[in-house]
Amino acid sequence: MSKLLIVEDEEAIRRVLVKILKEDDSKYQIEVASNGVEAIELIKNQDFDLILCDIKMPKMDGIEVLEKTKAEHPELPIVMISGHGDLETAVETMRKGAFDYISKPPDLNRLLQTVKIALDHNKLATENKSLKRKVSKKYEMIGESDAMKGIKSMIDKVAPTDARVLITGENGTGKELVAHWIHQKSERSKSPMVEVNCAAIPSELIESELFGHLKGAFTSANKSRAGKFEAANGGTLFLDEVGDMSLSAQAKVLRALQENKIQRVGSDKDIKVDVRVIAATNKDLKQEIKEKKFREDLYHRLAVIMIPVPSLNERPEDIPSLVAHFLKTIANEQGVTPKTIESKALEVLKEYQWTGNIRELRNVIERLIILGGDTITVKDVEQFSQKS
Numbered sequence: 001m002s003k004l005l006i007v008e009d010e011e012a013i014r015r016v017l018v019k020i021l022k023e024d025d026s027k028y029q030i031e032v033a034s035n036g037v038e039a040i041e042l043i044k045n046q047d048f049d050l051i052l053c054d055i056k057m058p059k060m061d062g063i064e065v066l067e068k069t070k071a072e073h074p075e076l077p078i079v080m081i082s083g084h085g086d087l088e089t090a091v092e093t094m095r096k097g098a099f100d101y102i103s104k105p106p107d108l109n110r111l112l113q114t115v116k117i118a119l120d121h122n123k124l125a126t127e128n129k130s131l132k133r134k135v136s137k138k139y140e141m142i143g144e145s146d147a148m149k150g151i152k153s154m155i156d157k158v159a160p161t162d163a164r165v166l167i168t169g170e171n172g173t174g175k176e177l178v179a180h181w182i183h184q185k186s187e188r189s190k191s192p193m194v195e196v197n198c199a200a201i202p203s204e205l206i207e208s209e210l211f212g213h214l215k216g217a218f219t220s221a222n223k224s225r226a227g228k229f230e231a232a233n234g235g236t237l238f239l240d241e242v243g244d245m246s247l248s249a250q251a252k253v254l255r256a257l258q259e260n261k262i263q264r265v266g267s268d269k270d271i272k273v274d275v276r277v278i279a280a281t282n283k284d285l286k287q288e289i290k291e292k293k294f295r296e297d298l299y300h301r302l303a304v305i306m307i308p309v310p311s312l313n314e315r316p317e318d319i320p321s322l323v324a325h326f327l328k329t330i331a332n333e334q335g336v337t338p339k340t341i342e343s344k345a346l347e348v349l350k351e352y353q354w355t356g357n358i359r360e361l362r363n364v365i366e367r368l369i370i371l372g373g374d375t376i377t378v379k380d381v382e383q384f385s386q387k388s
């Protein structure tokens with residue numbers, strides 16, 4: 001059910017508008033205001049899907065209503081109603097964010113069409129917003145331990161800068177999550193974060209994956225292709241498992257970081273790129289440097305800021321909130337009612353010798369949701385957590 005507000009000082013026009021709209025769709029819920037001040041008060045206290053607003057009005061004109069409303073509700077569509085003398089102003093309001101305008105006296109078809117389009121637009125914007133919220137929910141970072149608080153404050157400090165960050169820690173401790181948050185909280189968040197898992201790509205393909213290639217650069221290159229550096233232009237490139245990168249790819253990444261330029265494989269033309277690099281590894285890079293498997297100069301380029309993520313074993317106090325988080329999110333994913341857990345069972349999980357991998361904790365909770373009772377008991381935990 002859509003909720004509309006009509007702001008119009010002429011009572012006759014107000015009445016006509018309400019009548020036309022109600023006849024078109026009796027489900028429209030319509031409120032009216034006879035001036036701008038009244039309108040702003042209503043908008044403050046109620047949620048509208050669309051506003052139809054006259055331009056010339058006493059007390060506060062339509063332009064001011066538009067500006068005030070847009071400042072608080074940028075997505076809310078506002079259709080201006082213009083009289084004979086203010087057509088030019090109506091066009092101007094579009095520049096200030098009005099969705100559209102209709103002229104007085106209102107043309108029936110044009111009015112109904114504009115209202116429908118504006119409402120559709122509003123619905124889409126709301127859906128997009130909730131989709132975005134869902135995406136960021138997926139990346140929720142749980143944990144109130146001192147270690148997690150330290151990481152969150154570090155993220156807040158480094159995110160707005162363009163500094164390169166090296167995230168270290170064992171498998172499944174949340175390194176990717178940290179990288180994601182740095183990107184989300186940075187100025188680059190509107191551009192993509194492109195991820196490359198350096199361990200998953202065969203060494204002979206990593207250069208083409210990162211820098212792209214020209215057609216014919218190697219046997220299987222039957223088309224020219226941009227690489228991940230170009231794809232991440234303006235945004236962030238996340239080099240996961242950077243310790244597994246071949247030495248020849250390391251040399252090229254070093255050049256890209258030094259000069260902000262790359263060359264596609266098979267080409268000698270420089271392409272300028274503006275990319276912030278965040279890298280992660282579970283390896284001890286200092287050791288890798290000693291063994292001549294990792295370039296020291298690249299290490300120093302990447303590790304401007306270091307964020308070590310501790311394993312779950314070092315912060316067991318985060319286990320109860322992680323368990324609660326997984327109980328809720330997994331039940332949601334599977335469309336089942338969330339289960340509760342006995343406090344004693346939670347204690348057992350807390351004492352359990354974890355490998356430190358949060359993925360492992362998630363898997364255990366998933367098993368308990370599928371196999372355990374409505375309330376998860378100590379017995380369930382002992383039976384299904386399968387100590388490894």
Ligand SMILES: Nc1ncnc2c1ncn2[C@@H]1O[C@H](COP(=O)(O)OP(=O)(O)OP(=O)(O)O)[C@@H](O)[C@H]1O
Binds near residue numbers: 138139358
């Ligand atoms: N603090 C946290 N709160 C909620 N979920 C978390 C947290 N840390 C990690 N996770 C979840 O645990 C899983 C593993 O996290 P992530 O992939 O970020 O770890 P990683 O260190 O990058 O792992 P790998 O080294 O294997 O690439 C993901 O599903 C992630 O969402």
